[in-house]
Each structure stands twice: as C-alpha cells, then as structure tokens.
Amino acid sequence: MNKSEIIKPIKNDKMNPKMKTTVLQFFLLIFLITSCSVEKGEQFPLEKWTMTINNKGKIIELKDNSTGMNHLLPERESWLLTLKQDTVILKPQQASFQKDKQTLTLNFENNISVQVIIQPKKDHITFEVASVSSEDGIDALIWGPYYTNLNNSIGEVVGIVQGEEFTLGLQALNQKTLGGYPWTDDDFLPQLDIFSQSDSENMEKEEGTPYTLYSVEAAKPVHNGSSLQAYTRNRSHDRVIKNWGHEKYLAPAYNDGGLVGSKIALFGCATENTLHTIGEIEVAEGLPHPTINGEWVKTSPVINSSYLIMDFNEQNMEECLKYTKLSGFNYLYHSHPFASWGHFPLLQNQFPNGYDGMKACVKKAEAEGIHIGTHTLTNFINTNDPYVTPIPDKRLAKVGSSVLTKAIGTTETEIEIESPDYFNQFQNNNLRSVVVDDEIIRYGSVSENAPWKLLDCQRGAFGTTAAEHKTGSSIGKLADHAYKVFLGNAELDKEIAENIADFMNYTGVRMLDFDGVEGTSSTGMGKYGEALMVSQWYDHLNDDLKSHFLVGSSRTQHYLWHIYSRMNWGEPWYAGFRESQTEYRLANQKFYKRNLMPGMLGWFRLTESTPVEDIEWMMTRSAGYNAGFAFVSSLQTIHSNGSAEEIFRIMNLWETARLAGLFPEDVREKMRDTSTEFRMKKTDDGSLMLTEVFSHKFEHENKTRQPGEPLYSTFEFENTSKDQALGMIITAQNADVSDIKMEINNYKTLSFPLVLKKDQSIKIMGTGEAVVYDKNWNKLQSFTVENSEILVTKGKQTVTFDCKFRNTGDNANVKVELILLGDDTKIN
Incomplete structure (x- = not known):
C-alpha cells in the first residue's frame, strides 16, 4: 500500500451527508450482529x-x-x-x-x-x-x-x-x-x-x-x-x-x-x-433415604461389610453363629430358605415352625450382635407355588394371547388357535405353557400351516385341572425363565414384593438380594418394572426394617440407586478360588467407584481343601479395594477342612482392620495388584504386623527320558528381600511320591524321608519343622528336616527338585511353592 492509500484520521467534526449515512449504517450493522449473537433466555x-x-x-x-x-x-x-x-x-x-x-x-x-x-x-x-x-x-x-x-x-x-x-x-x-x-x-x-x-x-x-x-x-x-x-x-x-x-x-x-x-x-x-x-x-x-443406626446408608461403614453365607436352620443355628462370630462378620445369610418363590413359605425340614422358626433364629442372632439375611429370586414364581397351582393367578405374565378357534374337551392334545404369534417363539420358551381359563396346558410344538394348532399338548399341567373350553376363549402364552419358573405382570410383581416385605417385617430378617430382578422385564416395561417392584418392597417395610437393612441386586437401575445398599457380583462356581471370575470382580470395582457405590468382591467359597494361603490372597484384595465379600460355607465343609478355624480367625483379623480403615493407601495400592500377597498377624503388644509374601510356584512332572538323562527339574527365582530361611509347600498331584530331594544353589540339600500320598502336602515355614497334611489340610504328622533352616541370601537362586513317582495317574506331578517374606510393617 502506498502512502496515498492510507486512511488518515478525520480532523474536523463536519462530515458530508453521504459519509455520515455510511458510518451510521456500519454501526447499525454491528449492533444487529451483536444483538443477534446474544441469546435471550431465563x-x-x-x-x-x-x-x-x-x-x-x-x-x-x-x-x-x-x-x-x-x-x-x-x-x-x-x-x-x-x-x-x-x-x-x-x-x-x-x-x-x-x-x-x-x-x-x-x-x-x-x-x-x-x-x-x-x-x-x-x-x-x-x-x-x-x-x-x-x-x-x-x-x-x-x-x-x-x-x-x-x-x-x-x-x-x-x-x-x-x-x-x-x-x-x-x-x-x-x-x-x-x-x-x-x-x-x-x-x-x-x-x-x-x-x-x-x-x-x-x-x-x-x-x-x-x-x-x-x-x-x-x-x-x-x-x-x-x-x-x-x-x-x-x-x-x-x-x-x-x-x-x-x-x-x-x-x-x-x-x-x-x-x-x-x-x-x-x-x-x-x-x-x-x-x-x-x-x-x-x-x-x-x-428413598435409608439409614443404618441413624446414619445414611451410603456413608455408613457397615455398607460394605463382609458376610457369611451358611444355610442355618432351627437345629444348627447356635453352631452357625459360632463361626459367624469367629469370622468377625456381623451378617449371616441363608442361600435358599424358601420352599417356593412367590408366596415364600419356608422349607419345612429347615424351619418346621415356619416364619416363627425363622423369627426365633433372628432373635438368637441379634442377641449376639449378628443380623440375618436371605436370598431370593425376585419375581420368579415356582410351578408349585399357589400363584400357579391349583388355580393359576390371572396376573401371571404373558408373552401374548390369541383365541381358540375350536372348542376343546378335557382330553384333546391338539388345540386350534387363531394366530401362532407369541406361541411359535422357542428361544426363551422354557416351560412351553399356555393358560386357558383356569387350566395350564403344555405343548410340544406349533403346526407349520393354518389351521394353526398347538401340538402334543399335556393337559392340566402343574396341578391345574383339565377342563372344557369354548370357541373364542382367550389363550395366553405364559412368560417363563430358564430356571423353570413363571413370572408376574406389574401388579403381581408388586404383590410379590409385599410378600417379601411381610416376611422380613415379621421375622426381622434385615438383609436381602433381589437376584433375578431382570425377570421383571416380564412386565414389558424393563427398568420401570424393576423400579416398581423394588419400590413397592421398600414402601411396605416397617419403620424398624427401614432403619437398618442391606439390600443388593443382580442388575442396576438409576432410581433404585437410592434404595440399593450395594452390589456384590462375582461367583465362585466356575474355576479355582483365585481364578473364578477374577478379572470380572476387579473390573466391577471401577464401576462401583464411578457410581459412588461401595466396593464388593462377590462370593468366594470355602471348600474342604481351601488352604490358608488362598484366604490371605482374598483378604489382600479385600483390603486393597476396601471391598467386602460373601464367604460361602457349610458346617460339613468346616468340619472337613482342617484349617477352617484358622481361616475364620484370619478373616476376622483382616476384616476388623479394613473396616477400621487401618491400611494406608500406599499399601492398598500394592494390594490391588493380584500378583501380590500379604500375611498379617497380631503381635504380643496387640498391634498388627503386615508382611509381604513372595511366592514362587513350579511343577515337577513325571518324565520319561532316555537312559542316563537326569529326571530332576531346575527352577530359578530371585530373593528380592532379606537373607532368610526358605518356606515351602510341596504337594503330590495324581501320584504318590517318595525320595523327595531339593538342592538349593547346587550345594545345600534337603531330603524328606517319607512317602507323600496323592493330594498330600508338606509345609515348612522356616522353623525346621515339616508338617504333612491330607488334601483337606488335616494334620497327619510332623518331623524335623535337616538343613531346613538354611538361609537363602538376597539375589538369584537355583533349585533342583527330584523324586520317585508311584501309582501315577494322568498328568502326575509335584507342585512346589517356595515362599519368601518381605519386610514387616506395623499398620496401627
């Protein structure tokens, strides 16, 4: 731009009319643009x-x-x-x-x-x-x-x-x-x-x-x-x-x-x-704003406490309470007390006095500071429940309906209907049942062409009465579930919810899970059906129950977040103690945290052969995530597991410390790593001592090799901690073994002068004493092992292991677990 193109400032006030109009138009345009960019509102x-x-x-x-x-x-x-x-x-x-x-x-x-x-x-x-x-x-x-x-x-x-x-x-x-x-x-x-x-x-x-x-x-x-x-x-x-x-x-x-x-x-x-x-x-x-002991349940320390699942009854209640107290838990939960779902009568062989018998059990428990819970399947209705037999309730949920196009007597096994819709869907058709008037009829299939017929019918199913039905009578396909149960519509679900609340109000049971709550989709209203049923239960509780209850569910629902205390997902039936749904359990902790729910790790099961080490692994995760859990057991299992009482005492120690908030965050962070293990014990002065455990697991297999080739196995591991005696657990799997020898770093030898039978274990914990256990951790014998207190220095280690196998089965081997301890840390 040359100098003549530079716009110079106007030095006098007098502006010619044309320029004045242009400037006014410019400012009006700016005003309009500005005013349009500001949205009016409230x-x-x-x-x-x-x-x-x-x-x-x-x-x-x-x-x-x-x-x-x-x-x-x-x-x-x-x-x-x-x-x-x-x-x-x-x-x-x-x-x-x-x-x-x-x-x-x-x-x-x-x-x-x-x-x-x-x-x-x-x-x-x-x-x-x-x-x-x-x-x-x-x-x-x-x-x-x-x-x-x-x-x-x-x-x-x-x-x-x-x-x-x-x-x-x-x-x-x-x-x-x-x-x-x-x-x-x-x-x-x-x-x-x-x-x-x-x-x-x-x-x-x-x-x-x-x-x-x-x-x-x-x-x-x-x-x-x-x-x-x-x-x-x-x-x-x-x-x-x-x-x-x-x-x-x-x-x-x-x-x-x-x-x-x-x-x-x-x-x-x-x-x-x-x-x-x-x-x-x-x-x-x-x-809904439920409380426990006067405190909002969402902030109560009780909300993620662990609980014992054990099927108590009128006869064994005192012994079940003994183990609940030994565990340090305040809740005892029955997994299946009901003879049927719907009206919820109790099993006569466990509670011969019915609701009064359960009430007596609750009274005994609460005298010991323990609260009782029961498990149910929400709106599931057993085929032996009065809602089904002998006269089916009109409010049983239906997939849909048609009408009879031909009258039937009491014995016909082919039934003509106007439309096959709703009846020829077999993906979630578990009971293949229809209802006409007061009769439930089961059918095998539907004809492929008109006239549409239900074929291979069983009349008067589930204790209903076979009857005559007129042309034009309504016939409904009953909704059901793979558990071989029927379901309710919205009104019946609300009545069932009141039945559950009546049971709790009368007996004093304070803990419940709405398992199978997704079954309320039978209403055709999805999450709304869930909200209606659970809210009806909550509204029907008496004031005493509303002042203290814990409730969970198998599904989430936004409105019910206010009623549900917690979720406890993760089941023990699918793999070993440490492996069953572990990833799923831990992933759930992220969900709980972002939704302001307490941490819970799901169900773990004590078997006859569960070792103490697995319990300490579980308690480490519980402390790391500040998450409770359910511990499933039975008196028979407890009597069979030789370590049962020690296991319950260990849980008591850890659970008490967790609920008291004694674990520092830096330790909890390490505990959230599933590869870490810790032990905890109470010292003579009453303080708690936490010790990290470094476990190295190997297997020595029964091998067949060419003449002269060594049969021993070589393992390597590293001691990252202090110099110490090596602990170990040696277990014979699918064979008997003898002449057991271990050589540490090619010059320190341990020998075990016994035959270790199939599933038996030798445990040495650095004291010089070896203890032999059966597969259920019952002590069989103990003996002193020479050189068992040999120190393992810090750094890399080499161990060779050899033995003789007898009475071998498939995949015969010896499981070897070498145990080293880290530093001790006081946590209180």
Whole structure:
C-alpha cells in the first residue's frame, strides 16, 4: 500500500451527508450482529452453579459459579425437553416463561405444548411436567440429553459427570422417569460397558467387550465430553415389542398418569461434595433415604461389610453363629430358605415352625450382635407355588394371547388357535405353557400351516385341572425363565414384593438380594418394572426394617440407586478360588467407584481343601479395594477342612482392620495388584504386623527320558528381600511320591524321608519343622528336616527338585511353592 492509500484520521467534526449515512449504517450493522449473537433466555442462578434456558427451550449455560466456566459442550445442542414420535425427535420451537408461577411452556409442531414447573433450590433445580396438550402419537418424553465437557469420571447409573473440581448430575425423581434414553422399546437399557466400546454412540454391545450386569442409564460418555439424560414412556396403549428373548412380546398398557408427572432434578456441586449433595436431594425431594443406626446408608461403614453365607436352620443355628462370630462378620445369610418363590413359605425340614422358626433364629442372632439375611429370586414364581397351582393367578405374565378357534374337551392334545404369534417363539420358551381359563396346558410344538394348532399338548399341567373350553376363549402364552419358573405382570410383581416385605417385617430378617430382578422385564416395561417392584418392597417395610437393612441386586437401575445398599457380583462356581471370575470382580470395582457405590468382591467359597494361603490372597484384595465379600460355607465343609478355624480367625483379623480403615493407601495400592500377597498377624503388644509374601510356584512332572538323562527339574527365582530361611509347600498331584530331594544353589540339600500320598502336602515355614497334611489340610504328622533352616541370601537362586513317582495317574506331578517374606510393617 502506498502512502496515498492510507486512511488518515478525520480532523474536523463536519462530515458530508453521504459519509455520515455510511458510518451510521456500519454501526447499525454491528449492533444487529451483536444483538443477534446474544441469546435471550431465563437464567437460574443457584449457590454453586447457574443454568440458562433460551426462548427456544435450549440450554445455553451450565456454569460453575466459582470459575465462571460454562460446561456445556459447544458442538452439541442440549434441549431441556424433547418428544419422541416414532423415529422422529421433536424439538421445541418456542419457550415461554412465567416467572411468578415458575412455569415454562414449550411449544412444538402439530400444536403440541408441554407445561413444565420449575423449582430452583440451593444446589439443584427440579423440572416437572405439569401438562401435555395431547399425548396422542407421542412415544416418549425425553429430558436432554444435556451435553457437557465434563468427563474425568462418569457415573452412568447414578447420573453424574465429573471434572476434577466440578460435577453436574441428574436425578430422576420418581419411578416412571427412567435414567437413560429410549434406545430400545423394551426399556431394559443397553447392558454393556460403554467405556469399552470403540464408539460411545453405539448402544449395541461390541464383540470382545466385557459382559456386565450394569447398563448405560442416566449418564454416558460422548465425543469430547459426556451427557445426562432421562425419559418417560407413554404407556397408555398396548405395544408389541421385542422383549425377554422374544421377537414379539405384548407390553400391555399401564395406567401411571402418562407423561404428566415426569420429573427430574439437575444439580451442580464441587466434585468432593457429590455424594453429600445427592443425599440432600434425597431428603429435599422425598426420595428413598435409608439409614443404618441413624446414619445414611451410603456413608455408613457397615455398607460394605463382609458376610457369611451358611444355610442355618432351627437345629444348627447356635453352631452357625459360632463361626459367624469367629469370622468377625456381623451378617449371616441363608442361600435358599424358601420352599417356593412367590408366596415364600419356608422349607419345612429347615424351619418346621415356619416364619416363627425363622423369627426365633433372628432373635438368637441379634442377641449376639449378628443380623440375618436371605436370598431370593425376585419375581420368579415356582410351578408349585399357589400363584400357579391349583388355580393359576390371572396376573401371571404373558408373552401374548390369541383365541381358540375350536372348542376343546378335557382330553384333546391338539388345540386350534387363531394366530401362532407369541406361541411359535422357542428361544426363551422354557416351560412351553399356555393358560386357558383356569387350566395350564403344555405343548410340544406349533403346526407349520393354518389351521394353526398347538401340538402334543399335556393337559392340566402343574396341578391345574383339565377342563372344557369354548370357541373364542382367550389363550395366553405364559412368560417363563430358564430356571423353570413363571413370572408376574406389574401388579403381581408388586404383590410379590409385599410378600417379601411381610416376611422380613415379621421375622426381622434385615438383609436381602433381589437376584433375578431382570425377570421383571416380564412386565414389558424393563427398568420401570424393576423400579416398581423394588419400590413397592421398600414402601411396605416397617419403620424398624427401614432403619437398618442391606439390600443388593443382580442388575442396576438409576432410581433404585437410592434404595440399593450395594452390589456384590462375582461367583465362585466356575474355576479355582483365585481364578473364578477374577478379572470380572476387579473390573466391577471401577464401576462401583464411578457410581459412588461401595466396593464388593462377590462370593468366594470355602471348600474342604481351601488352604490358608488362598484366604490371605482374598483378604489382600479385600483390603486393597476396601471391598467386602460373601464367604460361602457349610458346617460339613468346616468340619472337613482342617484349617477352617484358622481361616475364620484370619478373616476376622483382616476384616476388623479394613473396616477400621487401618491400611494406608500406599499399601492398598500394592494390594490391588493380584500378583501380590500379604500375611498379617497380631503381635504380643496387640498391634498388627503386615508382611509381604513372595511366592514362587513350579511343577515337577513325571518324565520319561532316555537312559542316563537326569529326571530332576531346575527352577530359578530371585530373593528380592532379606537373607532368610526358605518356606515351602510341596504337594503330590495324581501320584504318590517318595525320595523327595531339593538342592538349593547346587550345594545345600534337603531330603524328606517319607512317602507323600496323592493330594498330600508338606509345609515348612522356616522353623525346621515339616508338617504333612491330607488334601483337606488335616494334620497327619510332623518331623524335623535337616538343613531346613538354611538361609537363602538376597539375589538369584537355583533349585533342583527330584523324586520317585508311584501309582501315577494322568498328568502326575509335584507342585512346589517356595515362599519368601518381605519386610514387616506395623499398620496401627
């Protein structure tokens, strides 16, 4: 640019009219641009955060008041409320605020309007649907999704999205407001680990991702952030949906007031105060707020205490209490006390005095400071229960119905029906049962062509009476489960919930698991069915039970987070003590933490041959994750395991220390590594001494080699700790062994002058004494081993092992475990 092109400043006030007009037009344009960029709306300033909704019904601000930062995700739109019509999401076109009434009217296309009541509180703000001009054609009303840039931690079930310093959350304030989004018609919500998915928008479980018992609900990750969401389904009419393993399932209409009454709370707080804030919302909004000994259950130290599962009865109660006290646990749990599910009569051989017998057991236990729990399968109904026989309850859940096209007598085994729909689905058809009037009929198959017939029928099934049925009679396919049980509809489920509560109210049982709660999907309402049943149970408890109970479940549900004390997932039936679902158990701890739930490690089982070392491994994990567990045992197993009483004392020592919070975080971090092991003992002065254990495991196999070739095995390991005597456990597997010799570092030799029978073990713990045990750890003999106290210096070590095998079976070998100890640490 040359000098003549430089615009020079105007030195006088006098501007020619043309230039003056141009300048005025310029400033008017700037004003219009600026004013258009500022969205008008209603601001709701709360103590910790501020929310702003514009005049279209879109949220334009979720601001942390302490930093002034708006945590909305800028690239996504966050509407306060939308409507779902088939596959179309309707967004509001206009929002009108009435401050004096604290109401907001949202106008949609097709002349639909929704009125929302707004109530700002200290740290949260509630939104409730007061009216909908017309619900015709509306499938669901959706709160959000509200997109945020907070993704340090996301609690998908409890409904929180967290940054380092600030948290936003959503709480559904009644059962029909489901945490989540109408991703599926069955409202079961996607049961998957969203954090393992390659695409956080994909609500179908990807191949190779872990199996979970929890679902994606009120919060989820999105690209660059997170979202919060909830919805209410319009249930005013019957729907045919994919549900409970069936392509066609009739979800019946349910009268719950429709979309009106759908209600949520949004909250913001400092991250460290999240749990406390949710507790305040529970109290302020009348949500369930259970306590134990006067303290909110979510903050009570009792919430993740371990418990003993042992099938006590009226005869053995005193001995079961003995071992519960020896373990240091305060809860004793019966795995299967009921003769049937539905009405829940007790097993006569265990409780001949029925509920009074259970009540007497509870009284004995509570006199010792121990509380009683029982296991059940929620809405499962046994075929011998009065809900089924001799007259089936009209409220048994049905997959769907048809009608008879031809009358039948009492003996026909082929039944003509109008439509095969609902009857020819066999993927989850475990009892193949239909109900006509008061008769249950089982069938083998369905004809392939019209006239449609149920074939190979068994009349008067499950103790019902075969009867005549007229043309046009309704015939319903009963919903069932692989456990060979029937299920209830929503009303029957609520009655069953009251039956469970009545049992607990009468007997004083304070602990329960809603195992199989996913069976409430028989209602056709998914997570809503769960919420209705469990809430009915909670509401029916007496005040004494509400003041102290522990309850878990086999599935999660956003609203029920307030009722459930904890989840305890992980089962011992599938592999060895240390191997059964270990990855799954530990992965669950991450889920619990991000959803503000207490840590629990699942069930572990004492067998006749469980060694002390496995128990210390389990207790190390329990301390590391500050997680309780269930310990499954029986009096027969305890009597057979020679180490049982020592095992119970070890659990007592560790559990008492964990609940007292004695383990420092640096030690707990190391304990979360499954390869680490620790021992703990009480010293003479009463303090606790923790010692890390370094275990090196090898196997010496029965070999066949060419003449002259050595048969011994060579093992190498490293002593990273101090100089010490070597501990060891030697176990004969699938053979008897003799002439056992070990050579340490090619010059120190240990010999064992005995025949070690199959499954027997020799244990030396650095004292010079060797003890021989049978496979159940009953002591058989002890003897002194020469050179057993030879010191192993720090550094790399070499051990050779040899023996003679006799009476060999398949895979005969000797298992050798070499044990070294680390430094001692006082923890109190």
